[in-house]
Amino acid sequence: MNSILIRGGRVLDPSRGFDETADVLIVDGRIARVERGIPASAEVLDASRKVVVPGLIDIHVHLREPGQAHKETIQTGCRSAAAGGFTSVVCMPNTAPPLDSPELLQGVLDSGRRADARVYPVACITVGQKGEALADLPALRRAGAVAFSDDGFPVGSEDLMRRALEQSARLGCPIAPHEEVKALTAGGHMHDGEVSRALGIPGMPAEGEAGMIERDLRLLEQVGGRLHVLHVSVARAVDLIRDAKRRGLPVTAEACPHHFVLTDEAVRAHGTLAKMSPPLRSAADVEAVMAGLVDGTLDAIATDHAPHAADEKALPFDRAPFGIVGLETALGLTLTHLVTPGILSLSGAISRLTCIPARIMGIPGGTLQAGDVADVAVIDPDLAWTVEPGQFQSKSRNTPFAGWPLRGKAVATLLGGRITYREA
Numbered sequence: 001m002n003s004i005l006i007r008g009g010r011v012l013d014p015s016r017g018f019d020e021t022a023d024v025l026i027v028d029g030r031i032a033r034v035e036r037g038i039p040a041s042a043e044v045l046d047a048s049r050k051v052v053v054p055g056l057i058d059i060h061v062h063l064r065e066p067g068q069a070h071k072e073t074i075q076t077g078c079r080s081a082a083a084g085g086f087t088s089v090v091c092m093p094n095t096a097p098p099l100d101s102p103e104l105l106q107g108v109l110d111s112g113r114r115a116d117a118r119v120y121p122v123a124c125i126t127v128g129q130k131g132e133a134l135a136d137l138p139a140l141r142r143a144g145a146v147a148f149s150d151d152g153f154p155v156g157s158e159d160l161m162r163r164a165l166e167q168s169a170r171l172g173c174p175i176a177p178h179e180e181v182k183a184l185t186a187g188g189h190m191h192d193g194e195v196s197r198a199l200g201i202p203g204m205p206a207e208g209e210a211g212m213i214e215r216d217l218r219l220l221e222q223v224g225g226r227l228h229v230l231h232v233s234v235a236r237a238v239d240l241i242r243d244a245k246r247r248g249l250p251v252t253a254e255a256c257p258h259h260f261v262l263t264d265e266a267v268r269a270h271g272t273l274a275k276m277s278p279p280l281r282s283a284a285d286v287e288a289v290m291a292g293l294v295d296g297t298l299d300a301i302a303t304d305h306a307p308h309a310a311d312e313k314a315l316p317f318d319r320a321p322f323g324i325v326g327l328e329t330a331l332g333l334t335l336t337h338l339v340t341p342g343i344l345s346l347s348g349a350i351s352r353l354t355c356i357p358a359r360i361m362g363i364p365g366g367t368l369q370a371g372d373v374a375d376v377a378v379i380d381p382d383l384a385w386t387v388e389p390g391q392f393q394s395k396s397r398n399t400p401f402a403g404w405p406l407r408g409k410a411v412a413t414l415l416g417g418r419i420t421y422r423e424a
């Protein structure tokens, strides 16, 4: 028997309202007991003054394989996840080629089995993400897809989106579109506002996001199915989703740390390291995203971890790719900018990073009950640290948060009882 005792921590499991000082005994990869005063017959991991939570779950990452291993691989992306306290990641299909066949999904699943996090792939809505023909969603679902998305590209065709939603009802998993009206955002590279005008960079108006969400909520109301809205960044989108939930529509949504921490002002200082899609928005949008997280309109916190090589991000602003890495800063940003100021409770933040995202994607994890697989994160909520991209486990370093002081960090991560990360 292989066992490990996580001793003396504050065990916080929002999935069942558990919040007590206790020991966690792990035997053969599963949680055997959670109680006080378990005798140390095993390897001991001291968790005094730490918080022991279910392994974090990120339902929006880009692992870049197949095809773009110079940015990230499934192995490096999962090491980055482990360093951030994550034990499960849901990866997007905008790889090269895009994940639109059972064979391609199988390749990701096979590599994921050897990685330091559980990998749950999302498959394409349309063949090749071209927006022309629906992919074989039932076959992709059988092959292991947990959701469908053309992330990076919107589904412009209303007819295709309607049919995808119809199928999602039968397949029991969400359609998670990248919400963007290309007619409004074409040629844009950052949020359309005062800063874009001052910098002379073509803008992407807020309506370019909200307008497509409005369409998809209308389709959802007409045909049913399940809709998960990725990376919500504008106030009107939060309002639309809040209203849809009030009317009982089966919609969920997520917010990314950069959208509740930064405004478009960050583009002035950080250039392409503050370029992502949807872009950083106005202060009023940031407030609305935070309010949406607080009242549950936005269900989960997800990173949109989007690694790019340094030379790609060194291109002029209008040619550099969209996206920043996020797995190793998400927890620190959430604790520092939502929990410390009292916007969310610690339990509220952890639920949005564990049991709620698990429920959205219908994947295991997000709990710490006896009998469960031992996916665990040990967090030091008081650890003051500085973001040093050179220390990232990710292959890429594209972050606007270099040098930022943060408070709170995962100091140990366990995947099925195996230590995948431990703070030196």
Ligand SMILES: [Zn+2]
Residues within 6 Å of the ligand: 151, 152, 153, 178, 230, 231, 277, 278
């Ligand atoms: Zn997207």
